[in-house]
Amino acid sequence: MDISLFDYPLPEELVARHPTPERDQSRLFVIDRTSGSFIHEHFSNISKFLRRGDLLVLNDTKVIPARLMGQRLPGGGKVETLLLKEIEPLLWQVMVRPAKKIHTGDRIVFQPKLLEGEITGYIAPGERLMRFTCREDWWETLEKVGHTPLPPYILKGRRDDLHTDLGHTPLEESDDRVRYQTIYARVLGSVAAPTAGLHFSEGILDDLKSRGIEVAFVTLHIGAGTFKPVTTERVEDHPMHWETYQLSTEDTEKINHAKMEGRRIIPVGTTSVRTLETCADMEGFVHPASGETNLLIIPGYRFKCADALLTNFHLPRTTLLMLVCAFGGRELVLRAYEEAVRKCYRFYSFGDAMLIL
Secondary structure, three states, X not given: OEHHHHOOOOOHHHEOOOOOOOHHHXXXXXXXXXXXXXXXXXXXXXXXXXXXXXXXXXXXXXXXXXXXXEEEEOOOOEEEEEEEEEEEOOEEEEEEEOHHHOOOOOEEEEXXXXXXXXXEEEEEOOEEEEXXXXXXXXXXXXXXXXXXXXXXXXXXXXXXXXXXXXXXXXXXXXXXXXXXXXXXXXXXXXXXXXXXXXXXXXXXXXXXXXXXXXXXXXXXXXXXHHHOOOOOOEHXXXXXXXXXXXXXXXXXXXXXXXXXXXXXXXXXXXXXXXXXXXXXXXXXXEOOEEEEEOOOOOOOXXXXXXXXXXXXXXXXXXXXXXXXXXXXXXXXXXXXXXXXXXXXXXXXOOOOEEEEO
């Protein structure tokens, strides 16, 4: 399948640089797969499209302040480090920039007398192993020193808006650490937010629960690979990145109970879909599990455990868009994207929501 099938034109001004003032003020684009029709709503009215007994499956991963700014010792230049994966306590797989200047044995100071790192190994172009020396509790230190790992296109968009270069653009704004995080985030590990969940406020969740709509959780820690466009001509040849997931026994029982009763299972976000599909058998029942998944979902995939999907608007030529096209139908989804552009929906991480029924 050719990658060009998942491209679409998008005016740059529709890329959301900031969240809406309130979480549930985003718009909601609803696709009815049966009729092929579209409905334009606001997320605060999502209950109109859900019914008693529906089960929302949320990804409860929590974004860590994974972007660190340091200086190479002795007397070296600035180094940007992005935490990717914890190998063991204080040993991380990281992405570094400028990568060509960072070698095994290099020491980097992020905050004097508090946090330093040493490159202990080479993994791939741009990626290294880093052993940290931390004078205090690791996670408390990361909260002090680290920055919210906003997607590169958000930082670039803000830089363009301010007409500044990278060195003079804030790495995060005052509310980013709260707004680039779901209200139900609880398991530390992601370097990107499960953005479909950013629209939920406490009030929305309380209202849905009062209407008999249930909630279950999965955990999938999102890595930097989620932002990488597919560079192979055939989508099947794309080397999908690995991400850590977990599905508990308690949430397994909730999901399977809904399945047995014929109630709709509605994953919130592509990460929830991939976790469910990784844990599901051919009958659509899930099993408690933890590990790593590199499941690639493209058109032609047979979904086993998803009856509807809540998601955001995704970048062209990405595995996220391919998954949505696999679920909703490529032609229908791309036609919806075309209409969303005409009606000036907000795109990507801080953008509006799409519900596919």
